[in-house]
Amino acid sequence: MRMQIVAATVVAALSISAPTHAEISESDNQEIKLLKQQLDSLKHDYESRIQALEARIEATAINAQEARSQAQQVSQELAQKPARPEQGKVSSNSFNPAISLILDGRSTSIDETELSLPGFQLGGEAGLPEDGFATGHNELVMSANIDDTFYGELSTAIVREAGETEVELEEAFIETLALGHGLTLKAGQFYSGIGYLNDVHDHAHDFADRPLVYEALLGGHLLDTGVQVSWLAPTDTYLRFGAEFLSGSEYPSGDNGSNAEGFSLFAKTGGDINASSSWQLGASYYTAEFDVREAGGHHHHGGEEESGADNELLNGEVELYGVDFVYKWAPQGNPRERNFIFQAEYFFRDEDGDAEFVEGADFAEAYYDGEQYGYYAQAIYQFMPRWRIGARYDYLNADNDISDYVDGGIPLDEFLEESGLGDEGNPDRYTLMLDYSPSHFSRIRLQYSQLDTGHEGADDNDILMLQYLMSLGSHGAHKY
Amino acid sequence: MSLKNVRWVIPVVSVLLMATMFANPAHGSLRVFACEPEWAALAEQLGGDQVRVFTATTAFQDPHHIEARPSLIAKARRAGVLICTGAELEIGWLPLLLRQSGNADIQPGQPGHFLAAEQVERLEVLENVDRSAGDVHAAGNPHVHLDPYRLLRIARAFAERLSEVDPDQANVYRSNFATFKQRWQEAIQGWESMATALKGSRVVVHHSNFSYLLDWLDMEVVADLEPKPGLPPTTAHLVRVQATVKAEKPAAILLSTYHNDKPARWLADRSDLPLVRLPFTIGGNDDAKDLFSLYQTTVSLLLEAQSQTGQIND
Known part of the structure; x- marks a missing residue:
């Protein structure tokens, strides 16, 4: 700017001094014109040079700012370089899948470890915890995006039962990432998308054991092999629809000829009420046909082998309907200090088949048509960082019709009792829990529950459990 | 025209109008899913009228500790571009959200997946990561947005990304960035002279x-x-x-x-x-x-x- 003023002054001074001659001749005029032209060109020259200078000054300022930030970054890089020689180096293990390990251990005081619920032929993993010290489901999960098209996950449970260590395959599936349009395909062995808790691994549950309705009607979880297709609607309100084509050979179904007899449907919707609270509502349906379903749960102490009886359901069909609801609250949507979760699920199961019970030389046969339902409702409150309390209520009800009874040496009463089909009472359970989480990755839980199996004259089963749950390795993301 | 005819014309016209509204890509056609409010603000600066921005978290939420709620999944489903902090800040919910979104455009590795912290050098990068040191991240401190120089570099990269995702409006994004850059650099000088004390x-x-x-x-x-x-x-x-x-x-x-x-x-x-x-x-x-x-x-x-x-x- 200053240079411009100087130039203008010079030009002005010259232009003032020019017309001081008293007489102006033609040649003078010519000369003046020439001078003026020279002056003009001089002026023009100065102006353009000044402009160029100004532009350069501006550019320098910008460059200086950039240089400063670059210098800052370089100095940071230099500071970090010796500490991180591997930066930028691609080693083969950087492509390893994310590994997460869950350690689960517990000490239990329980009156009766055998789970028997009148009116329910148990199967799958249904059962009660062992008395005393035991490790639970130590779970190893590996997952990664396989490429830009697929995601893959494997989860196994390493459990110790009846003095033997077993590795159980929980989930092994692939999932599409790039179909778009809200479509996702999943294939392999996976927890079905029905219900709310069904596809939540046990370690992510808010209690040390599963709701009774899951034990009784789904054998813990509906875990099957097949294909799942789900579609998310392009709406502001969350709306997801899913269908599954499953082997249908897992409880509550059983062995079947084609290994492709299971089918399920589910729908979920949900949203935010305000910044602090949100909800989700789901509805599910599952159906399967089977040739043979072996009754008897997956007893953690080998109860199945103890009884020498064969308890089966032949040529059966099962249908299951469910509704689930979850409500979550946290002040301003920040759950770190305090938060509250309410969840409830209801399932109704309609099944029929030919019941067959064989014990040594004696046998019994009947046509069985059962309608059973159950629900649970639970509330969890984190009242301060690290500490949560929770309460849960479970209820089950069975209404079984037994007809065309064939007595092969076993009276009807005994058959009803031993096959698990007699619907003499309504099991229920009250549970309280308190847990403490020193960090995001560790949790210690104390839980007390009182189980009334519904058997006539049976005492309540008091269960007191102290459990630890630890998460090692990658941050496992838990679903809503 | 009789009254009877008019009666059905109105719903048909309004349906057609609504259809054109949805089909009209001229105004705010690019949906931006921003994990944190600072990136939403940046997207608004650079996108102007061309973008519709949704913010997944508020200033009162810890972006490290939220869940993939149904409402967030529904928003991610329709997003054309996602801008998040990265450096493992959203590790507890973003991978799940992306998997559940059924949206191919915003998956990791796609142009629609933009992580701000990855555009700049980070502080507190650890050589040995052990959880006994707390909830630490190998990728360094993710809270990069309060350094104005880093923010400017992120803005430059994001303007380029917007241009890549929505090439028809590339000129708009680039000129919005140029305006932002000039204002931002002037502002930095102001803040720095204020903050010498x-x-x-x-x-x-x-x-x-x-x-x-x-x-x-x-x-x-x-x-x-x-x-x-x-x-x-x-x-x-x-x-x-x-x-x-x-x-x-x-x-x-x-x-x-x-x-x-x-x-x-x-x-x-x-x-x-x-x-x-x-x-x-x-x-x-x-x-x-x-x-x-x-x-x-x-x-x-x-x-x-x-x-x-x-x-x-x-």
Whole structure:
């Protein structure tokens, strides 16, 4: 700017001094014109040079700012370089899948470890915890995006039962990432998308054991092999629809000829009420046909082998309907200090088949048509960082019709009792829990529950459990 | 035209109008899913009328500890581009959200997947990552948005990304960036001349989320209320911090909106240090309405606190 003023002054001074001659001749005029032209060109020259200078000054300022930030970054890089020689180096293990390990251990005081619920032929993993010290489901999960098209996950449970260590395959599936349009395909062995808790691994549950309705009607979880297709609607309100084509050979179904007899449907919707609270509502349906379903749960102490009886359901069909609801609250949507979760699920199961019970030389046969339902409702409150309390209520009800009874040496009463089909009472359970989480990755839980199996004259089963749950390795993301 | 004819014309016309509204890509056609308010603000600066921005978290939520709620999944389903912090800040929910979104455009590796912290060098990058050190991240401190120079580099990269995702409007994004850059550079000079008094002053923090701000302003952290990053403060640790405060005589305790103020208040009551609630991001206080006012109010609050040092703050 200053240079411009100087130039203008010079030009002005010259232009003032020019017309001081008293007489102006033609040649003078010519000369003046020439001078003026020279002056003009001089002026023009100065102006353009000044402009160029100004532009350069501006550019320098910008460059200086950039240089400063670059210098800052370089100095940071230099500071970090010796500490991180591997930066930028691609080693083969950087492509390893994310590994997460869950350690689960517990000490239990329980009156009766055998789970028997009148009116329910148990199967799958249904059962009660062992008395005393035991490790639970130590779970190893590996997952990664396989490429830009697929995601893959494997989860196994390493459990110790009846003095033997077993590795159980929980989930092994692939999932599409790039179909778009809200479509996702999943294939392999996976927890079905029905219900709310069904596809939540046990370690992510808010209690040390599963709701009774899951034990009784789904054998813990509906875990099957097949294909799942789900579609998310392009709406502001969350709306997801899913269908599954499953082997249908897992409880509550059983062995079947084609290994492709299971089918399920589910729908979920949900949203935010305000910044602090949100909800989700789901509805599910599952159906399967089977040739043979072996009754008897997956007893953690080998109860199945103890009884020498064969308890089966032949040529059966099962249908299951469910509704689930979850409500979550946290002040301003920040759950770190305090938060509250309410969840409830209801399932109704309609099944029929030919019941067959064989014990040594004696046998019994009947046509069985059962309608059973159950629900649970639970509330969890984190009242301060690290500490949560929770309460849960479970209820089950069975209404079984037994007809065309064939007595092969076993009276009807005994058959009803031993096959698990007699619907003499309504099991229920009250549970309280308190847990403490020193960090995001560790949790210690104390839980007390009182189980009334519904058997006539049976005492309540008091269960007191102290459990630890630890998460090692990658941050496992838990679903809503 | 009889009345009967008019009656069906109205719904048909309104349906057609609605259809054209949905089909018309001219206004706000690119949906941006921003994980945090600062990136939403940046997307609005660079996208202007061409984008519709959804923010997944507020200033009162800890972006490290939210869930993939149904409402967020529904928004991610239709997003054309996603802008998040990255550096493992959203590790607890973003991977699941992406998997459930059924949206191929915003998956990792796609142009529609933009992670801000990956555009710049990060502070506090650890060589050995062990959880006994708290909830730490191998990728370094993710809270990069409070360094204006890093923010400018992120803005440049994001403008380019918007141009790649939505090439028809590339000129708009680039010229919006040029305008932003000029205003931002002028603003930086203003803040830096305001903040010269802050140089070298010492503070106590709650969590390491102001590291970039303090690094930019040449301020020093003497103590952290969290015993380890991400772990809630304990009484034993606070007593230790109290001793440090006595020895080091810092100027203030800094706190962001989403942290519980009890530990900081406890210390403030016992040390006569002013407690400064910094907005941390857009919406963190009434003044922080966009990126410019966020920085303006942050620097002002720091200066205010410094002038108060030695006085009892209530």
